Amino acid sequence: MPMVNRRQSLSTALIFPLLVLLSSVKNGNAGITSAFIRSEWPSVDIPINSEEFAVPKGHNAPQQVHITQGDYDGKAVIISWVTADGPGPSKVQFGKSEKSFDYTAEGTTTNYTFYKYKSGYIHQCLIDGLEYDTKYYYKIVSGESSREFWFQTPPQIDPDASYTFGIIGDLGQTYNSLSTLEHYMHSGGQTVLFVGDLSYADRYQYTDVGIRWDSWGRFVERSAAYQPWIWSAGNHEIEYMPYMGEVLPFKNYLHRYPTPYLASESSSALWYAIRRASAHIIVLSSYSPFVKYTPQWVWLREELKRVDREKTPWLIVLMHFLIYNSNEAHFMEGESMRAVFESCFIHYKVDVIFAGHVHAYERSYRISNVKYNVSSGDRYPVPDKSAPVYITVGDGGNQEGLASRFTHPQPDYSAFREASYGHSTLEIKNRTHAFYHWNRNDDGNKVPTDSFVLHNQYWGSNLRRRKLEKHHLRGVVGLLATD
Numbered sequence: 001m002p003m004v005n006r007r008q009s010l011s012t013a014l015i016f017p018l019l020v021l022l023s024s025v026k027n028g029n030a031g032i033t034s035a036f037i038r039s040e041w042p043s044v045d046i047p048i049n050s051e052e053f054a055v056p057k058g059h060n061a062p063q064q065v066h067i068t069q070g071d072y073d074g075k076a077v078i079i080s081w082v083t084a085d086g087p088g089p090s091k092v093q094f095g096k097s098e099k100s101f102d103y104t105a106e107g108t109t110t111n112y113t114f115y116k117y118k119s120g121y122i123h124q125c126l127i128d129g130l131e132y133d134t135k136y137y138y139k140i141v142s143g144e145s146s147r148e149f150w151f152q153t154p155p156q157i158d159p160d161a162s163y164t165f166g167i168i169g170d171l172g173q174t175y176n177s178l179s180t181l182e183h184y185m186h187s188g189g190q191t192v193l194f195v196g197d198l199s200y201a202d203r204y205q206y207t208d209v210g211i212r213w214d215s216w217g218r219f220v221e222r223s224a225a226y227q228p229w230i231w232s233a234g235n236h237e238i239e240y241m242p243y244m245g246e247v248l249p250f251k252n253y254l255h256r257y258p259t260p261y262l263a264s265e266s267s268s269a270l271w272y273a274i275r276r277a278s279a280h281i282i283v284l285s286s287y288s289p290f291v292k293y294t295p296q297w298v299w300l301r302e303e304l305k306r307v308d309r310e311k312t313p314w315l316i317v318l319m320h321f322l323i324y325n326s327n328e329a330h331f332m333e334g335e336s337m338r339a340v341f342e343s344c345f346i347h348y349k350v351d352v353i354f355a356g357h358v359h360a361y362e363r364s365y366r367i368s369n370v371k372y373n374v375s376s377g378d379r380y381p382v383p384d385k386s387a388p389v390y391i392t393v394g395d396g397g398n399q400e401g402l403a404s405r406f407t408h409p410q411p412d413y414s415a416f417r418e419a420s421y422g423h424s425t426l427e428i429k430n431r432t433h434a435f436y437h438w439n440r441n442d443d444g445n446k447v448p449t450d451s452f453v454l455h456n457q458y459w460g461s462n463l464r465r466r467k468l469e470k471h472h473l474r475g476v477v478g479l480l481a482t483d
């Protein structure tokens, strides 16, 4: 099957924008199915003994180092790592200048088995009471094999705090994954919003499953040790494998990727929320119960009430599979969650929802299907200014390859779609404006491919804008008065 639905010659490239304009006059929305055809690299995992997965040198050297936000507001960090040879200390030293580690924090150690695989010693250490907007250096203590890293804390929670998030999904551990990761690392992104399906270790069997979780931990360390990755779980994290006696869902994932769920009063590490700079980020679990009355449903309703758009104007939701997607792969898998949560997302004016799962890129217009009525037959998604923009970024580059078949014709709700690998960035500028980009991995080059200005759903309205102008005016008057 061809990878795209329409091929674009030079002449159609010239008239294409005109066609878009004309058809958008006709039906309000006309999406683009990208004409880009990528030459697919082999979608195989990088061999296990490759340097991309190199074990750091030294006895019991800390490996698979990764960090995530450790509290609700961004003044704490959870540092995780693995030691293979022995439990060793679970100690981190840190400070504000290089080589001067003034503070020490103690963490915890766990280990587990998965079939006959025995994990290394998994350490988790919370460091809190950090200052905002500050670079910290940290050292994971392990005798001669200690290793040093750094990270930057976010600015204080503030409606106009600018901040850049990266969005990566369905990453895996192929050369395409490496390309995505390397391009992301040059993007200026300060924190990764990861939309599920991490290692694809479940494509292996028996002890190789655990071994591929370890290799993935070493693979992403190049980024995840230096900036927080905000985790959400996908279907490849479930790992329900009764043939080898493993039936506890998310076992590998939950042992290795802690989240600060208690800080948002969640009862599970699989769904939680954080606030960072000017954003309130809600992480949902597509593969945990979410229908009415379940813990996740109750928690989401409470969390949405805690959102204060005066402090964190940007309301972002992460989940693994998306509600609106027009790829043939996983078609309509998001319907169940749409039926449960869509009206909530609209009521609370969520700005954007990021998801993965489908191995292609797609962005929707603001649309909703909340009028759906199984009795009357009312059902078609309609333009809705209060609805979020839905963005699928399941194109990290895992071994399953691309989902290259989109449904025909492109539905009205679909603004842009393309089957190739890449990552996105969301550059929040202030309370009203954010610049969004999707970047394709184009055989060695990062190519900005789809971009738009995201206007804040709360502060973008006329009423709020007037209020904002008044607020600024007051600020100016205040300044004049004290002068």
Ligand SMILES: *[C@@H]1O[C@H](CO)[C@@H](O)[C@H](O)[C@H]1NC(C)=O
Binding pocket: 111, 112, 113, 118, 119
């Ligand atoms: C965890 O480590 C301890 C100490 O080395 C060991 O005795 C135990 O068997 C390990 N547990 C698992 C579940 O691997």
Ligand SMILES: *[C@@H]1O[C@H](CO)[C@@H](O)[C@H](O)[C@H]1NC(C)=O
Binding pocket: 373, 374, 375, 376, 377
């Ligand atoms: C759904 O449709 C039926 C049949 O037209 C109508 O009686 C009912 O009021 C509708 N329900 C809602 C919630 O709109």
Ligand SMILES: *[C@@H]1O[C@H](CO)[C@@H](O)[C@H](O)[C@H]1NC(C)=O
Binding pocket: 429, 430, 431, 432, 433
């Ligand atoms: C917010 O940022 C945008 C884009 O940089 C800019 O045009 C706008 O004036 C800014 N608004 C305020 C209130 O600073």
Ligand SMILES: [Fe+2]
Binding pocket: 170, 197, 234, 235, 236, 320, 356, 357, 358
């Ligand atoms: Fe998936």
